[in-house]
Amino acid sequence: MERILVGTSPRHGALSALTRAISLAKRIEARVHVLFVAPPEGSVPSGLPDDKALAEQRRLRLLAQQAAQEGVGVESFMTEGAYEEEVIRFAREHRITLLVLESGDGDGRGAQRDDQSLKQILHGISCRVELVSPRRDETATLGNGEAT
Numbered sequence: 044m045e046r047i048l049v050g051t052s053p054r055h056g057a058l059s060a061l062t063r064a065i066s067l068a069k070r071i072e073a074r075v076h077v078l079f080v081a082p083p084e085g086s087v088p089s090g091l092p093d094d095k096a097l098a099e100q101r102r103l104r105l106l107a108q109q110a111a112q113e114g115v116g117v118e119s120f121m122t123e124g125a126y127e128e129e130v131i132r133f134a135r136e137h138r139i140t141l142l143v144l145e146s147g148d149g150d151g152r153g154a155q156r157d158d159q160s161l162k163q164i165l166h167g168i169s170c171r172v173e174l175v176s177p178r179r180d181e182t183a184t185l186g187n188g189e190a191t
Contacts, residue, residue: 045073048139050130051103052080053096055160059177060145061103065110065117073141074116077107078133081123127160131167142172 047064051057061077068075079100107117122129134142144164147157165172 045071045140046138047073047075047141047143048078048130048134048137049075049143050078050080050126050133051100051145052126053082055080055126055157056099056145056177058099058102058106058145060143060175061106063173063175064141064143065106065115067141067143068110068115068117069113074118075107075110076133076137076139077103077117077119078130079103079119079121080126080129081121083124127163127167130164134168134170139168139170142168142170144172144174146174146176 045068047068049057049061049064051060057077061075064075067073104119107119111117120133122133130142133139142164144161146161161174
């Protein structure tokens with residue numbers, strides 16, 4: 044049986060990646076693992092503000108619950124540490140066959156950091172990787188709350 048991993052952290056979004064993983068799991072009868080990686084104690088995550096990160100985590104949990112109700116095998120895990128190291132460790136320990144990651148939007152200062160993160164993960168795992176681009180309305184909003 045295929046084992047799909049979706050990793051997320053306050054800096055690494057995963058809503059589009061989880062949507063893709065669930066869709067794929069329905070078709071091939073795979074099991075989906077969602078890994079929430081919290082930054083190490085005492086470190087301040089750069090990236091999403093706490094309220095946005097918490098809102099995305101809630102949306103991910105609701106999406107996972109809905110998929111489970113539809114018969115998709117979804118398990119959630121939480122760990123603390125460096126995102127890349129934890130994704131690699133989890134993929135190895137759970138014999139993950141497909142890692143689905145969400146790419147950054149490609150704009151801004153975080154793009155180079157995201158590229159480095161992806162390279163580190165790719166060098167540390169042996170499974171297939173699918174990179175998913177977030178939908179435009181998930182990455183940017185206007186000041187009045189309308190999607191761009």
